Amino acid sequence: MSRFIFKRLLQAIPMLLIISFIVFSLIQAAPYDVIDSLTTPNMSQAQIDLLRQKNGLDQPFLIQYFLWLKNIFHGDFGHSLVSQTSIAQELAVRIPNTIKLVVPAYLTALLLAFLLGLAAAAHKDRWPDRLINGIASFGIAVPTFWFAMILIYLLGYRLNVFPIIGMHTVGQEGSFADFLAHFFMPYLTLTVAFFPELTRYIRSSALQQVAEDYVTVQKAFKATRWQIFKRHISRNVLVPVVTQLGMALPMLVTGAIITESIFGWPGVGPYLMNSTKSLDYPVIMALMLLSATLVILGNLLSDILYSLVDPRIRKGGQS
DSSP states (O other): OHHHHHHHHHHHHHHHHHHHHHHHHHHHTSSSOHHHHHOOTTOOHHHHHHHHHHTTTTSOHHHHHHHHHHHHHTTOOOBOTTTOOBHHHHHHHHHHHHHHHHHHHHHHHHHHHHHHHHHHHHTTTSHHHHHHHHHHHHHHHSOHHHHHHHHIIIIIIISOOSOOSSSSOTTOTTOHHHHHHHHHHHHHHHHHHHHHHHHHHHHHHHHHHHTSHHHHHHHHTTOOHHHHIIIIIHHHHHHHHHHHHHHTTTHHHHTTHHHHHHHTOSSHHHHHHHHHHTTOHHHHHHHHHHHHHHHHHHHHHHHHHHHHHOHHHHTTTOO
16 A cells, blocks of 8 residues: 555656646746736836846746746745735635635535435435435536525625625634634535535445345345445445545635635635736646645545455455
């Protein structure tokens, strides 16, 4: 296992380099750069050139890329060209805020999906299955931003039950009740966004288990459908579900960009959106590299979890 992990990590290095080069090239190919968002109408061309030189944007493309790469190898994400703040310090504050939102929503969605997916598989082609499948289809079809705006209008504006934006009310940063009030609507939005596809995935996995020989044997022994699903199918469905946890790892950083931006949640989402608008390339590159690393680590974690929960993977090839 250790050799497998080490080999996968070595394979990830050239992949990250290729991804970073492609993203950096696309940023450079844009018709404008961050200097265009920093200049004012009363600036002279000499002042603009000085500003470009100060931020190292007067250098050729490859030199800019290798200077950025050199800083990354030294553990330095650099500074935002717009706000001049440390990217590492910003991420140290924003990533925990995103995790506080994404993790509870994803775990809630996973629990709902597990229960509804098993219920749909147990009643295949009957009204519970059609109802659950209809709910999942509706959830997939509804855009996240539209559902978020409906919540804001109904619960935030018309009923005035929950605050609309932010993570805390000014002056109540230490209040847990105030945090929950701000947390509820983005949490509900993400839960509704996550659970439809998870429900279909678990339903499909459960139906595959229903077709296995051990289910036929259990039926021959007069086991009820409830007993089969509770004692056997639910346990076997946990194998693909556990691997989904590894695939969800990148969402800890980029899983709530739209929701955070709509609700003004001080996480990674608004930071990335604002940086993209102004082509603040050090921020974009740092978040891209972090996201790509989490994708690779998530795939690796899925493989490890799969081998841990299914002994047949570890014993493959052994007599």
